[in-house]
Amino acid sequence: MPDLRGPDRQPAFLGIPTYIHSPLALSQEELAEMQADVAVIGAPVDMGVVNRPGARFGPRAIRQAGYAGSPNDTFYHMEYELYPTQEIRVVDFGDAVCPPSSLELSHEAVRLKTMQALQTGAIPLVLGGDHSITLPAATAVAQHHGYGRxxxxxxxxxxxxxxxxxxxxxxxxxxxxxxxxxxxxxxxxxxxxxxxxxxxxxxxxxxxxxxxxxxxxxxxxxxxxxxxxxxxxxxxxxxxxxxxxxxxxxxxxx
Known part of the structure; x- marks a missing residue:
């Protein structure tokens, strides 16, 4: 049984707000070295909306809302009765660099960041952002595995x-x-x-x-x-x- 009271544990309100307090990779090389199963990517884009903007702040809000402490190996899933981060290696790969003045450049940044994660063998988990980010993220998956597949x-x-x-x-x-x-x-x-x-x-x-x-x-x-x-x-x-x-x-x- 994992030790919930270890001296090196930190509460959720301390430290850098990565996704469920996952380790942070600042480059594709670091992500590969960590042998991530899942790479969390922020897509702070909201220029594709018709009405209210603001979804560009979504990735940050999702990360800050997490209540898992650090390290997060005691993050328990009641329904499946397991510790997810003991079964899969989750790494926060940071945000795609999305300039707020260009939807096209932002989409290309999301596509590139998603492709970098795929090239390391990780499954990208992309946090948005407005619905348009599905286009670059899914395009990267298709480019990696083959169009039509x-x-x-x-x-x-x-x-x-x-x-x-x-x-x-x-x-x-x-x-x-x-x-x-x-x-x-x-x-x-x-x-x-x-x-x-x-x-x-x-x-x-x-x-x-x-x-x-x-x-x-x-x-x-x-x-x-x-x-x-x-x-x-x-x-x-x-x-x-x-x-x-x-x-x-x-x-x-x-």
Missing amino acids: VGMIHFDAHADTGESGYGGVLIAHGSPMRRLLESGAIPGPNFIQIGLRGYWPDRPLFDWMREQGMRWHLMAEIVERGFEAVLRGCHRRGARRPRGHISVSGHRCS
Whole structure:
């Protein structure tokens, strides 16, 4: 049983606020030396939003919200009855350098940082940021493993398959899945979307998604069948894909 009262332990409010007090890698070389299983990457980007900005502060807020002490080897998961950081090596790889004046340069910084993590053999865990960061992060995964060989499980209220945003903008928070499909990074049949609800997308866009071979589960189905039943079905259908990308989007209420 791990010692919870060791003299070298620090409470969560001390030290650098890395993700669950994980060790920090300042370079790709350090990340490789640490033999990380998971590399946590901040993507402080919110220039892809239509309404309220502020999501660029998300990675910092997530790190500061963690209550695990340091070292974090006693961070316990009650449901699985194990210590996750004793099973996998989690390393905080810092933030992608995202200039607040350019969405394109910010996306390239996220793509590059994600690719660096993949090249060390780690699984990138990207903290956003607005929904548009899925485009560079998933593109890096597809570039690493091969276009067309990656599947996407997308948890969101919206499909994010818009043809363009306001004013004809092609890269925004409502269109990353469409851009991934159009680029060939992730083909339509490799998409599974879970939790769609609300007023958008509308019928024409659902028709387009169906033509591309995309699949989705509405929130009403989850309420009726249960989340675990829906997720098990998605797992069975996605088992033929050798690699996967999971995108989870959060929404604020107006």
